[in-house]
Amino acid sequence: MKRISQREIANLLGVNVSTVSRALRGLEGVSTELRQKILHLAKEQGYRPNPFAVSLRYDTTRTIGIIVPDVSFNHFAHIVKRIEAEARKEGYMCIITDTDDKYENEKYCLELLVNMHVEGIIMCLSQETTDYAHIQRLRKIHMPVVLFDRDADIDISSVVINDADSARKITNYLVDRGAQRIAFLGGPNKLKQTSDRKHGYLEALHERNIPVRKNLVKCNYFSYNSGLTDTLELLDLPEPPDAIIATHGLLVTSAMKAVESRGLRIPEDVSIIGYMSDWVSDVASPRVSFVKQNQKEIGLKAFKLLFDQMNGDTCVQHVIVKARFEVRDSTR
Amino acid sequence: MKRISQREIANLLGVNVSTVSRALRGLEGVSTELRQKILHLAKEQGYRPNPFAVSLRYDTTRTIGIIVPDVSFNHFAHIVKRIEAEARKEGYMCIITDTDDKYENEKYCLELLVNMHVEGIIMCLSQETTDYAHIQRLRKIHMPVVLFDRDADIDISSVVINDADSARKITNYLVDRGAQRIAFLGGPNKLKQTSDRKHGYLEALHERNIPVRKNLVKCNYFSYNSGLTDTLELLDLPEPPDAIIATHGLLVTSAMKAVESRGLRIPEDVSIIGYMSDWVSDVASPRVSFVKQNQKEIGLKAFKLLFDQMNGDTCVQHVIVKARFEVRDSTR
DNA sequence: TTGAAAGCGCTACCAG
DNA sequence: CTGGTAGCGCTTTCAA
Numbered sequence A, B: 001m002k003r004i005s006q007r008e009i010a011n012l013l014g015v016n017v018s019t020v021s022r023a024l025r026g027l028e029g030v031s032t033e034l035r036q037k038i039l040h041l042a043k044e045q046g047y048r049p050n051p052f053a054v055s056l057r058y059d060t061t062r063t064i065g066i067i068v069p070d071v072s073f074n075h076f077a078h079i080v081k082r083i084e085a086e087a088r089k090e091g092y093m094c095i096i097t098d099t100d101d102k103y104e105n106e107k108y109c110l111e112l113l114v115n116m117h118v119e120g121i122i123m124c125l126s127q128e129t130t131d132y133a134h135i136q137r138l139r140k141i142h143m144p145v146v147l148f149d150r151d152a153d154i155d156i157s158s159v160v161i162n163d164a165d166s167a168r169k170i171t172n173y174l175v176d177r178g179a180q181r182i183a184f185l186g187g188p189n190k191l192k193q194t195s196d197r198k199h200g201y202l203e204a205l206h207e208r209n210i211p212v213r214k215n216l217v218k219c220n221y222f223s224y225n226s227g228l229t230d231t232l233e234l235l236d237l238p239e240p241p242d243a244i245i246a247t248h249g250l251l252v253t254s255a256m257k258a259v260e261s262r263g264l265r266i267p268e269d270v271s272i273i274g275y276m277s278d279w280v281s282d283v284a285s286p287r288v289s290f291v292k293q294n295q296k297e298i299g300l301k302a303f304k305l306l307f308d309q310m311n312g313d314t315c316v317q318h319v320i321v322k323a324r325f326e327v328r329d330s331t332r
Numbered sequence C: 001t002t003g004a005a006a007g008c009g010c011t012a013c014c015a016g
Numbered sequence D: 001c002t003g004g005t006a007g008c009g010c011t012t013t014c015a016a
Helices: A006-013 A017-025 A032-045 A051-058 A074-089 A103-115 A133-140 A163-176 A192-207 A224-235 A249-261 A278-283 A295-310 B006-013 B017-024 B032-044 B051-058 B074-089 B103-115 B133-140 B163-176 B192-207 B224-235 B249-261 B278-283 B295-310
Strands: A063-068 A093-098 A121-123 A145-148 A158-161 A182-186 A217-219 A243-246 A271-276 A289-292 A318-321 A324-326 B063-068 B093-098 B121-123 B145-148 B158-161 B182-186 B217-219 B243-246 B271-276 B289-292 B318-321 B324-326
Touching: A006 A017, A006 A032, A017 A032, A051 B051, A063 A074, A063 A103, A074 A093, A074 A295, A074 B074, A074 B093, A093 A103, A093 B074, A103 A121, A103 A133, A121 A295, A133 A145, A145 A295, A158 A163, A158 A295, A163 A182, A163 A192, A163 A243, A163 A271, A163 A324, A182 A192, A182 A224, A182 A249, A192 A217, A217 A224, A224 A243, A224 A249, A243 A249, A249 A271, A249 A278, A271 A278, A278 A289, A278 B278, A295 A318, B006 B017, B006 B032, B017 B032, B063 B074, B063 B103, B074 B093, B074 B295, B093 B103, B103 B121, B103 B133, B121 B295, B133 B145, B145 B295, B158 B163, B158 B295, B163 B182, B163 B192, B163 B243, B163 B271, B163 B324, B182 B192, B182 B224, B182 B249, B192 B217, B217 B224, B224 B243, B224 B249, B243 B249, B249 B271, B249 B278, B271 B278, B278 B289, B295 B318
Parallel strands: A063 A093, A063 A121, A121 A145, A145 A158, A158 A318, A182 A217, A182 A243, A243 A271, A271 A289, B063 B093, B063 B121, B121 B145, B145 B158, B158 B318, B182 B217, B182 B243, B243 B271, B271 B289
Antiparallel strands: A093 B093, A289 A324, B289 B324
């Protein structure tokens, strides 16, 4: 039950392949009568163009690659969903790869996608990534790329939220509500997203004349265990925090667990503000006051940027999708 | 900065393409000296085989397709993650498509994947799907397929959980704990997963001599709004349920919201047991007693089944990944 | 309007 | 050990 080819159609009808090709694509230069016959037979036999022959011919694959640290993480899953929807509208299929937030995997995935001849790549850096040679190499081979969520100071288009700004706002909010010792839970210091958010947090403290306590800042790793350890350490301080900013969903949930495990109440004893997705915030208890990121918009913009690049736009753009603070029940 | 081809290497070295091909693939019949030269140049010039030429030649793509109702849904996202990991180990890339749980999209995605010449497809039916012609057609073209999570009475390999059995167990559990009016929230009746689970639920009621109340069974649609409406209707009954079984994550969360909105307490007034992922159960409040499905195992088994099929195994297999009930705080 | 042939990059087969 | 050549399915150019 092999798929029928143009040649076979041609043979069956006793005509030439090139005629079949023209007829099938609706080009001029085929008599209406012959065209009808060809189209009819093609339909009957379920003719489908072989995409590899086409790709080989045009060096085009109608395929893009997506690299995420963790597809099963709600935030990324929503972004991926939107990218896929947009891509499909434009006739592109998405190849998805998951790095488990590891640098080595990221390099490997990138290589696989390049070898596959995807026409563009949308990716979120792993939290471990501090060297960008693998990404810069893409420019040399003219591979369109867009970073999202986590970018770096390299000359590559990106879509991120207002990291510093949002952190400044929530810090101010906590200060307004009387917090004196605000802790900050972030990812690796080298990650621009973390340093940006930390920067916003520190800025707000300065503006409000709140002394910075270095031991309230924990920037280690985005993981549940790391969040648990860090928060427990914070709570064991002689002067424990009365508020916590957690910059990743896993840090939010682990921080909450840690606080509860010490018999403390949220928000009475400790306020918590998280960077997390709506839906998770909503289902948690108490509902978490959070920085609402518009994943659909991030996905949409990322694809748009990529699409423009694939169509020849060479200018590097940095898009900021504004996130806004939403008050729920985890803050006083 | 176009990618270099075998022919170019051959020309540069003044040898024949076929020699280059052999050298590059480590085949016999090339002098060590010449092979060194070729490999060296290839590396220097960053030679990568063109996968389309290879695909065209062998009609093989090292690519599989995944179709899910909703990638952003935690349960599916975890399964996808595992499938992708397994596939990559075997050198396959995954093309992901999302149907938004719509039948029409499902047909379309399937067609796209077939046209792309993926070597196999792993899919979860949309809740709307009641006609399986599009899937059975795949057998005719010898496309390996595996269904997961939701299957149907068709002759296609599948991986599901012990649907009826698990439903029977949790119903029994609720009865043991004194529930008298257990409601059942499911998806469309035509969905085998729903009818299986409902069957288990009814069976348990019969065994325990609990009269079946038809108005406690709501099998409409997997969605937050549907769950909300259905639960509110249940609560408005003259004899409202004292326990609810919700067979989908969205139905669980919406049911809980509905119960809360009526000022009722979980589990004091209404017990709830859900089919949902660990992580969501854990973050909810109260933590939801749930049927724990092993998504990693489902993903793993689904890929294994597909992989076997792709390697010529023609027998249809139905794998059951046992789910087990985990008691948390939403049941008395 | 139709046909013939070349070529995309690669592999396989047969000669030398 | 190496070269030549045909062919995978399709498009394109040129010729009839």
